[in-house]
Amino acid sequence: MLKQMNLDKMNKSAKALKTVMSVFYIAAIIGMVISLIIAVCSVVLPDSYFSAEHFKNGGFSLDVNGMFRYDMSGSDLSGDINMKGIFAGIAFAAFMYSIALFVIFKELRDILATVVQKEPFNENNADRLTRIGGVFIVGSVLFNFINSLVAGLIISTLKIKYIDVIAGINISMLLAGFLIIILAGIFKYGCYLQKEHDETV
Amino acid sequence: MAIISRLDRVMADRKISLNDLSEKVGISLANLSNLKTGKVKAIRFSTLNAICRELQCQPGDILEYKFVEGETNSEDEY
Numbered sequence: 207m208l209k210q211m212n213l214d215k216m217n218k219s220a221k222a223l224k225t226v227m228s229v230f231y232i233a234a235i236i237g238m239v240i241s242l243i244i245a246v247c248s249v250v251l252p253d254s255y256f257s258a259e260h261f262k263n264g265g266f267s268l269d270v271n272g273m274f275r276y277d278m279s280g281s282d283l284s285g286d287i288n289m290k291g292i293f294a295g296i297a298f299a300a301f302m303y304s305i306a307l308f309v310i311f312k313e314l315r316d317i318l319a320t321v322v323q324k325e326p327f328n329e330n331n332a333d334r335l336t337r338i339g340g341v342f343i344v345g346s347v348l349f350n351f352i353n354s355l356v357a358g359l360i361i362s363t364l365k366i367k368y369i370d371v372i373a374g375i376n377i378s379m380l381l382a383g384f385l386i387i388i389l390a391g392i393f394k395y396g397c398y399l400q401k402e403h404d405e406t407v
Numbered sequence: 408m409a410i411i412s413r414l415d416r417v418m419a420d421r422k423i424s425l426n427d428l429s430e431k432v433g434i435s436l437a438n439l440s441n442l443k444t445g446k447v448k449a450i451r452f453s454t455l456n457a458i459c460r461e462l463q464c465q466p467g468d469i470l471e472y473k474f475v476e477g478e479t480n481s482e483d484e485y
Contacts (some may be wrong), residue, residue, distance in 0.1 A: 405448035407438040 224318035231311035241300035248294040258287035295359040327400035335390035342383030432457040
């Protein structure tokens with residue numbers, strides 16, 4: 207026996223999720239702006255602002271590829287080392303991540319808006335899912351490359367010995383991207399069925 | 408499509424308005440209007456049953472098939 211769908215509950219959940227996506231969407235825009243400002247500052251400001259001496263105090267640390275952390279406080283880095291490149295690299299990475307998140311949260315927010323309006327099966331939603339899937343597929347290669355670039359910058363700038371970076375493809379993200387694109391295709395078929403239903407009296 | 412709706416003719420004979428018929432049949436005015444103008448793709452038996460009951464007519468009175476030269480089977484298009 208099929209369970210009766212609680213449409214009111216689904217609608218309330220969709221509204222709440224849409225609000226959350228809107229918040230994340232705005233956060234992604236703020237992230238883009240901030241990372242852009244940091245990138246411009248790292249190019250415009252003089253090198254003296256980025257001397258390693260400034261970062262030895264205050265518990266400043268650098269996260270290398272999310273696998274390990276380099277604690278700058280207590281390190282024996284000389285003041286000659288310039289962290290400008292690292293900051294520019296991190297800002298570039300943050301900017302690219304923000305763009306991806308902006309696209310994903312915008313599309314999710316728009317999809318949820320159609321769910322709230324009780325019209326989820328429309329062609330636009332299928333296209334939105336395709337775009338999200340595309341971001342995941344491109345991101346599986348691009349973000350790993352960007353992470354490796356930043357990690358490489360940290361390693362080379364701080365002259366960390368006997369360590370190297372391995373670049374690759376994020377298989378989980380790639381598979382997620384394919385799954386989302388498959389779902390987009392199923393959604394398109396759902397649109398066709400919805401249209402058939404709407405044109406039946 | 409070669410299926411033509413003669414609903415307007417039968418409604419005129421029975422002197423019933425679109426509003427009244429939509430209320431009695433239980434479908435929206437917009438859908439009934441679409442049916443009258445032949446803009447729908449399909450009709451449920453339950454809807455056809457209700458219309459024939461209210462208009463005291465046969466399905467053949469409100470639906471007519473007219474052969475159209477060069478019309479293909481819609482399934483072939485997919």
